Amino acid sequence: MHIWAYGQSCELLLKIKVIDASSLQVIPAADVILNGKVHPKEYKNELYYFKKVCKGTSSIAVIHGDYDKKTVHIKLEHDTTLTIRMERTTRRLSEVMVTAHAKDIDIKNSTRLTQQQRKESQGKNLAGVLSEVAGVNILKTGANNGKPVINGLYGSRLLLLNHGVRHESQQWGTDHAPEIDPFAAEEITVIKSSDAVRFGPDAIGGVIQIAPAPIDPERKAKSSSAAVFNSNGRGILVNSKLEGTTGNLSYRAGITTGKHGNLKSSSYYLGNTGNEDLHGNLFMKYKKGKNTVDLYLSHFGNTLGVFQGAHIGSKEDILARIENGRPFEEYDFSYQIAAPKQRVTHQLAKLEYQYDLGDRKYVQAQYSMQRNHRREYDLRRVAENDVPMADMLLNTHELGFVYRNAALMTGVTGSLQVNNNVPGTGSTPIIPNFENHSLGTFVSYKIPFNSYLFEIGARYDYKFFDAAGYRYNYAETNADGSIPQYLLTDQKHFHNVSGITGFSYRINPTFTWKTNLGLAWRAPSANELYSDGIHHGTGTYEVGDQHLKSERGYKWVNSILVSKGSITGNIDVFAQLIDNYIYSQPVPDSTRQTIRGTFPLFQYQQDRAFFYGADLSATAHLNQNIDYGFNLSIVQAKNVTKKEFLPNIPATKLQHSLSYHFTSGKVLDYIKIKHHYQAKQHRYEPNSDFASPPSAYHLFDAVVASSIKFNKEHTADFQFAVENVFNEAYKDYMDRFRYYAHALGRNISIKINFTF
Numbered sequence: 001m002h003i004w005a006y007g008q009s010c011e012l013l014l015k016i017k018v019i020d021a022s023s024l025q026v027i028p029a030a031d032v033i034l035n036g037k038v039h040p041k042e043y044k045n046e047l048y049y050f051k052k053v054c055k056g057t058s059s060i061a062v063i064h065g066d067y068d069k070k071t072v073h074i075k076l077e078h079d080t081t082l083t084i085r086m087e088r089t090t091r092r093l094s095e096v097m098v099t100a101h102a103k104d105i106d107i108k109n110s111t112r113l114t115q116q117q118r119k120e121s122q123g124k125n126l127a128g129v130l131s132e133v134a135g136v137n138i139l140k141t142g143a144n145n146g147k148p149v150i151n152g153l154y155g156s157r158l159l160l161l162n163h164g165v166r167h168e169s170q171q172w173g174t175d176h177a178p179e180i181d182p183f184a185a186e187e188i189t190v191i192k193s194s195d196a197v198r199f200g201p202d203a204i205g206g207v208i209q210i211a212p213a214p215i216d217p218e219r220k221a222k223s224s225s226a227a228v229f230n231s232n233g234r235g236i237l238v239n240s241k242l243e244g245t246t247g248n249l250s251y252r253a254g255i256t257t258g259k260h261g262n263l264k265s266s267s268y269y270l271g272n273t274g275n276e277d278l279h280g281n282l283f284m285k286y287k288k289g290k291n292t293v294d295l296y297l298s299h300f301g302n303t304l305g306v307f308q309g310a311h312i313g314s315k316e317d318i319l320a321r322i323e324n325g326r327p328f329e330e331y332d333f334s335y336q337i338a339a340p341k342q343r344v345t346h347q348l349a350k351l352e353y354q355y356d357l358g359d360r361k362y363v364q365a366q367y368s369m370q371r372n373h374r375r376e377y378d379l380r381r382v383a384e385n386d387v388p389m390a391d392m393l394l395n396t397h398e399l400g401f402v403y404r405n406a407a408l409m410t411g412v413t414g415s416l417q418v419n420n421n422v423p424g425t426g427s428t429p430i431i432p433n434f435e436n437h438s439l440g441t442f443v444s445y446k447i448p449f450n451s452y453l454f455e456i457g458a459r460y461d462y463k464f465f466d467a468a469g470y471r472y473n474y475a476e477t478n479a480d481g482s483i484p485q486y487l488l489t490d491q492k493h494f495h496n497v498s499g500i501t502g503f504s505y506r507i508n509p510t511f512t513w514k515t516n517l518g519l520a521w522r523a524p525s526a527n528e529l530y531s532d533g534i535h536h537g538t539g540t541y542e543v544g545d546q547h548l549k550s551e552r553g554y555k556w557v558n559s560i561l562v563s564k565g566s567i568t569g570n571i572d573v574f575a576q577l578i579d580n581y582i583y584s585q586p587v588p589d590s591t592r593q594t595i596r597g598t599f600p601l602f603q604y605q606q607d608r609a610f611f612y613g614a615d616l617s618a619t620a621h622l623n624q625n626i627d628y629g630f631n632l633s634i635v636q637a638k639n640v641t642k643k644e645f646l647p648n649i650p651a652t653k654l655q656h657s658l659s660y661h662f663t664s665g666k667v668l669d670y671i672k673i674k675h676h677y678q679a680k681q682h683r684y685e686p687n688s689d690f691a692s693p694p695s696a697y698h699l700f701d702a703v704v705a706s707s708i709k710f711n712k713e714h715t716a717d718f719q720f721a722v723e724n725v726f727n728e729a730y731k732d733y734m735d736r737f738r739y740y741a742h743a744l745g746r747n748i749s750i751k752i753n754f755t756f
Contacts, residue, residue, distance in 0.1 A: 107502030153205030186213035194518030194555035235260030271331035432469020569618030581609035
């Protein structure tokens with residue numbers, strides 16, 4: 001006897017529209033998969049048609065080479081039309097020129113971090129977040145401090161735009177990480193081109209753009225909360241956001257707080273490496289008719305300990321510690337942050353007005369104000385431990401006007417910057433007080449033609465620099481053996497021209513070629529000109545050179561972008577010549593002894609330098625469930641003047657990952673395994689550093705992610721991650737504290753995100 005059961009009807013019609021989450025434009029030629037096997041037979045009127053679909057819960061996966069894979073689950077009871085929004089995975093354009101033939105083409109190669117990368121990097125500082133991009137490394141000063149490096153360049157050679165404002169801070173120190181809360185950086189884009197035309201001088205190495213994500217115009221209130229728990233440092237980070245739109249006003253407010261204790265290498269604690277964070281931000285946009293007003297306010301507050309093993313008493317002790325390779329002391333876990341330590345606050349206020357002239361023309365005015373306060377503490381007598389050794393207050397005001405249409409962009413910007421050393425520290429500041437006045441004007445023009453796009457631009461900038469402060473006179477000695485001081489006053493004028501020219505050609509639907517040549521310049525900063533003292537955050541003694549000239553960089557980048565079905569990737573090949581390249585050179589046969597101890601000596605120098613290399617990144621959806629990612633970064637640099645290798649240049653880096661995405665109805669969303677390989681830096685001048693470059697190393701990470709959707713507006717995401725799975729003991733060449741200790745050991749983290 002046969003028993004037939006009719007459990008469900010399979011006569012439903014499902015129509016699916018796939019659109020870009022930001023532009024809301026339709027995405028054609030996507031792979032749309034229903035329940036792992038059913039493909040649509042028809043595509044018309046921008047809709048994918050599925051016929052004879054069964055009632056009940058179905059899983060829909062959408063794959064496109066330029067976007068993150070999206071999986072949704074839907075319960076079908078009747079004929080349904082569904083819209084799926086896709087997030088771009090790479091190469092988000094800094095500007096989009098829309099014409100009949102050249103729609104998504106731009107001359108500059110840019111990479112945008114995906115939502116998945118952002119969630120996996122939660123809990124890291126900004127440099128750690130950016131290190132997911134091919135060509136980006138981290139210059140570290142110990143375990144909890146780092147700044148991004150693009151194609152071998154870092155610091156003031158990278159222009160960081162925070163909500164459209166040039167980030168201005170005491171970023172000259174290798175330990176001075178960008179004062180930006182990564183939780184407030186919803187969209188992060190890295191531009192590797194040497195583009196100083198639109199954003200001003202200093203963009204020799206590239207531009208990092210941090211922008212707000214679009215706010216849902218249909219919701220009056222949307223709240224999200226995130227918590228990150230880390231085993232290494234026994235710490236927690238908590239972030240909460242509230243956003244929405246009411247009438248013509250959109251808003252977003254966020255707050256982040258965190259606390260960590262002493263961090264740990266693979267086998268021992270690193271003394272005094274805890275940190276505390278308190279950040280907040282408010283973004284408001286009012287739009288009515290042709291008028292748009294943006295207001296952005298932010299506060300960054302951070303206190304972090306500086307590894308005690310880097311502050312040493314004598315030259316013999318330095319050499320012994322470097323030889324030992326790890327601290328002689330045994331540290332315990334503690335949340336206490338004692339001297340040496342740093343306290344940094346940074347406030348930003350931006351007001352922007354834009355008027356739409358119609359036909360894609362508008363004028364824009366923007367004013368911003370920033371206040372950066374950095375205090376560095378060293379070991380003193382107990383009664384004075386809360387008095388900083390360095391107390392620097394930097395105030396920056398900037399005003400700019402821009403006119404733009406579909407092809408032309410032109411504008412003028414001006415800024416006033418004042419840096420004061422707050423008195424009462426009882427020590428001579430490492431850099432003097434200074435004022436920095438600047439004025440610039442620029443113009444750029446784009447010419448689209450069929451599948452081509454040409455762009456040319458130029459900029460002129462003038463800077464006036466006025467400094468005053470006490471310096472040491474090493475040519476003389478006082479009767480008691482001390483070094484006398486004198487009052488230094490100095491004024492400098494810098495002016496130069498920047499430019500960019502580029503060409504982009506969409507060869508066919510699979511390949512796009514981009515080439516651009518950029519000319520940028522950078523005036524020497526106050527520390528490079530006048531440093532003379534202990535840099536407490538790095539445990540070094542730095543000496544500047546008052547006669548340094550402006551850097552001029554010529555960077556040529558060629559890129560091939562590939563997008564074919566489920567495979568996407570790009571290859572960037574770059575070459576850059578920098579005249580008057582300024583760098584901090586270790587002086588290994590010399591140390592500087594002070595009343596605070598003995599420190600390695602670093603001296604600023606200037607030579608012609610040549611950088612070249614390649615970055616390769618690719619992603620492949622091997623099937624509906626398995627994804628593979630690959631990043632390779634190669635950079636090499638040479639001191640052309642002295643025919644030597646330059647210091648502090650990252651060696652070859654390889655990152656790749658394999659992830660498995662589960663189908664509908666599973667508790668887990670995906671599992672990912674990551675492998676990170678850092679080669680040894682062999683391009684190194686013997687006896688040019690206090691310690692030779694460390695060995696190559698391999699690190700493995702693992703991520704398990706789960707997502708629960710309660711309804712359309714309520715979701716919960718969970719991640720369990722392990723970094724340095726095998727608890728590898730290693731040192732990184734780009735870590736200034738590698739002289740004294742190993743890098744971080746295993747870290748287990750739990751990340752929870754709620755949206756409601």
